[in-house]
């Protein structure tokens with residue numbers, strides 16, 4: 001038995017579940033109480049990732065990613081007042097959202113919080129590149145840029161997280177299992193430098209404060225014209 005990793009959380013803000021005092025059983029990542037705070041669809045994703053991990057080592061990055069998301073889901077449940085979530089989007093996705101009008105992020109993650117919870121996303125631009133998406137955007141005639149790096153570049157409202165797959169028509173999504181729908185995107189006038197340790201996290205007060213100040217400054221600027229965007233490719237052959 002080891003202490004649950006969620007015992008390290010900063011103090012609960014406002015009403016919410018009591019702080020975690022649990023221990024983790026062997027072969028598990030969270031205590032029972034924390035696991036029960038993870039939404040069911042996300043639990044399923046974690047189970048499948050753990051199964052893939054047992055079958056072969058190549059799935060380790062995916063497992064780490066979904067486990068990180070599960071911990072953030074617990075943290076959101078334990079901190080009802082938190083509303084801003086930092087999401088690391090490999091290049092060139094930050095560009096796609098902030099400069100090219102992308103409002104639907106393809107993802108393997110279902111919702112992290114029950115419906116009705118208002119969440120905002122701070123888009124973090126890391127140093128790593130999603131080469132497959134980069135090539136695809138270039139093939140579509142776009143000219144993605146990969147800068148800046150290691151900075152929060154924009155903030156968007158998370159309008160919803162819906163199932164993707166073959167039925168989803170947004171051209172940015174391309175059959176991803178889940179779609180994170182964005183709204184009210186604000187490009188930060190000055191990207192906020194940061195060295196992220198995780199791909200998904202709730203910001204510390206200092207980072208939150210800097211992002212909030214830049215968001216307010218960016219929100220008051222006149223809207224910028226989006227000059228590059230994905231052409232909608234309707235699947236005529238299915239008709």
Ligand SMILES: [Zn+2]
Pocket residue numbers: 004005006007020021022023030031032033034035
């Ligand atoms: Zn716990």
